[in-house]
Amino acid sequence: MRLLVTGAAGFIGSHYVRMLLSDGYPGYQDARVTVLDKLTYAGTRTNLPLDEPRLTFVQGDVCDLPLLLDLLPGHDAVVHFAAESHVDRSLHSAAEFVRTNVGGTQTLLDACVTTGVERVVHVSTDEVYGSIDEGSWTEESPLLPNSPYAASKAASDLIARAAWRTHGLNVSVTRCSNNYGPHQHPEKLIPRFVTGLLRGERLPLYGDGRNVREWLHVDDHCRAVQAVLTKGDAGETYNVGGGTERTNRQVTEILLGLLGADWSSVEQVTDRKGHDLRYSLDDDKIRRTLGYEPRITLEEGLASTVDWYLAHPGWWKLLTRSPLSGG
Numbered sequence: 383m384r385l386l387v388t389g390a391a392g393f394i395g396s397h398y399v400r401m402l403l404s405d406g407y408p409g410y411q412d413a414r415v416t417v418l419d420k421l422t423y424a425g426t427r428t429n430l431p432l433d434e435p436r437l438t439f440v441q442g443d444v445c446d447l448p449l450l451l452d453l454l455p456g457h458d459a460v461v462h463f464a465a466e467s468h469v470d471r472s473l474h475s476a477a478e479f480v481r482t483n484v485g486g487t488q489t490l491l492d493a494c495v496t497t498g499v500e501r502v503v504h505v506s507t508d509e510v511y512g513s514i515d516e517g518s519w520t521e522e523s524p525l526l527p528n529s530p531y532a533a534s535k536a537a538s539d540l541i542a543r544a545a546w547r548t549h550g551l552n553v554s555v556t557r558c559s560n561n562y563g564p565h566q567h568p569e570k571l572i573p574r575f576v577t578g579l580l581r582g583e584r585l586p587l588y589g590d591g592r593n594v595r596e597w598l599h600v601d602d603h604c605r606a607v608q609a610v611l612t613k614g615d616a617g618e619t620y621n622v623g624g625g626t627e628r629t630n631r632q633v634t635e636i637l638l639g640l641l642g643a644d645w646s647s648v649e650q651v652t653d654r655k656g657h658d659l660r661y662s663l664d665d666d667k668i669r670r671t672l673g674y675e676p677r678i679t680l681e682e683g684l685a686s687t688v689d690w691y692l693a694h695p696g697w698w699k700l701l702t703r704s705p706l707s708g709g
């Protein structure tokens with residue numbers, strides 16, 4: 383088995399590859415992995431076990447068709463994580479989001495069709511559904527994205543569907559809720575707040591902090607991606623939730639407690655433009671059809687994540703941060 387994993391110098395893709403190469407996924411002990419990553423500000427080689435002989439790292443762009451046509455032959459499957467992923471950045475520079483998330487997905491899937499790749503998982507997000515005041519989205523809910531990031535991911539999901547319908551590509555889509563865990567870029571809410579507290583900075587909380595997100599540990603997300611890769615059906619979409627809904631205020635409260643700080647460290651800042659109020663996924667389908675269940679509670683996951691940032695200041699101090707926190 384030979385896998386090509388895009389965007390795996392970033393947060394979630396690198397966790398997936400580290401798990402795969404440390405034999406975390408049954409049946410994949412002999413799998414070889416090619417990572418294709420452009421190494422934008424969000425990706426770093428230090429996230430990957432580069433001395434592992436089963437890993438090949440290629441620095442390159444998912445929009446580069448000749449490169450993909452050269453690279454893909456011999457690979458059995460593709461897991462597509464590469465994306466511009468930060469909502470705040472998409473508010474200021476949407477073009478790069480459309481280029482990578484829409485154009486890159488189209489180019490990658492075209493190349494998979496041309497070279498006969500047998501299986502593809504396209505990793506997407508709950509943000510494609512928009513915002514929901516009550517209840518939860520199923521996979522049949524309409525796509526009503528509100529940010530340029532979410533709109534570009536929604537477009538990429540539809541491109542994946544079209545590749546399946548038109549060309550018969552064996553592709554499935556996952557739509558996951560907010561992830562947290564080790565190796566997440568300090569521009570995102572949880573690492574931003576943890577590293578901010580460690581630096582003695584004040585934490586910029588958007589608006590009144592009542593926005594609700596459903597948090598999932600990256601390890602659970604990656605197990606879901608693996609379940610979809612191995613057992614998912616072509617043309618199907620799978621929500622990956624976790625059921626742990628918390629307001630940004632509640633998450634902040636937990637982090638303050640874990641790091642021995644209080645609300646005097648928090649500053650309310652002007653709300654994000656078009657800030658979605660609430661995300662909530664109905665993930666019954668993946669639980670029922672693929673037997674997947676999240677394992678890590680928010681409390682234990684946040685505690686171990688804080689420990690990781692405490693133990694790896696060299697990692698996060700090297701990465702630049704955007705001025706505001708997102709999620």
Ligand code: NAD
Nearest residue numbers: 389391392393394420421422424425443444464465467561
């Ligand atoms: P990330 O920003 O940490 O990593 C993205 C990676 O993609 C980086 O290594 C970057 O260098 C690479 N990349 C960007 N543009 C590229 C290009 N044109 N060609 C090749 N590589 C490129 O993102 P993440 O948080 O790990 O998210 C991974 C995927 O999961 C994304 O598709 C995102 O939409 C999705 N997702 C993320 C979350 C979350 O909470 N972080 C939740 C649901 C879904």
